[in-house]
Amino acid sequence: MKYIVLDTETTGLEVRLGHRLIEVGCIEVAGRQVTDNTWHQYINPERAVDEGAFQVHGISDDMLADKPVFAKVAQSFLDFIRGSTLIIHNASFDVGFLDMELERLNMGRVRDHVEDVIDSLAMAREMFPGKRNNLDALCDRLGVNNGHRTLHGALLDAQILAEVYLAMTRGQDSLVIDLGAGGGGEGGQWVNLAELELPDVVVTDDEAALHAEYLATLDREVKGKCVWNALQDAPETA
Known part of the structure; x- marks a missing residue:
């Protein structure tokens, strides 16, 4: 199975108001290891970046003026993700923008090109109900280092999300x-x-x-016996 962790940055929050992609970052996870195989591209959105969005990611109109429009990089992007399972935090947001860009080019939708899409935010909400589950909160909770992250960036966030996802699925x-x-x-x-x-x-x-020692740590985390210890202590059956 080919896993690709994906993140985007945009000109604003609402795709239905005409906001566009300005950055896409993808990183491969193989054999539960983050690899050096990445796809990253800044994109000229052919419109202005909202001030609120700029405060989040720090990507200005001037930075994007000489970058290619999405149509120029769409095929390369699809070639990279084709046949993979995408891992995205708050997948409906990123997929909504990607679908809009692809549909403008008559290239279908994201799910037409991949095996599946995993929403790591939905996973986190099931694992940690009632808690904050944004990327920074998950890094703190799971011990993932994000000290080098001051502004959001698609490739950096994809790399951090890959580590968070591996931590959330440890032992699975x-x-x-x-x-x-x-x-x-x-x-x-x-x-x-x-x-x-x-x-x-x-x-x-x-x-x-x-x-x-590791099993004892798991026992403390689940406030009982982890699966391994529970099975070890279970009576043998004929």
Whole structure:
């Protein structure tokens, strides 16, 4: 599965009032690692940037005057995200602007080109109900460093969001192994782990102690027993 974390900056908040994209930043996540594979572009919106928006991202009309219009970079953008699952914070906002730009060019909508769109804001609201779940709050809560972030920027925010998403989904790796074309389902299949020849791994005392310390941390976070400890303590069944 190809994951692309995406963020945008715009001339204003309301796409229905004619506001436009001015920056798109994308970064790839592969094997639960943020990679160096990125796509980033400033865009001439062919209109003025609202003062309120400028105060948030610091991108001025003068900075955008010599940048390409979206039509010039649309195909490159679609080539980068095609077939991926997008991870976006408050996805309806960014997707709304992207859909508007693509529809102006008769290039469909975002979901016509990707496998899925994950809204990390919706995920955060389920995980932390009643709490602030903007990117800065999540960084503080999850221990993600965002000290270098003073203004919003699409690529920087995408990089930070990638770290936040990985922290939110820690321990949720799938047991589905993608074997490419010819497998079951969408290009993959379930693998019977019992049939795999796995190497024996010897755990040192230090590693075992670190593992126990980590599980104790999880117990404190969930105010009870984490899944691993609950399973370890469960009675064996015949």
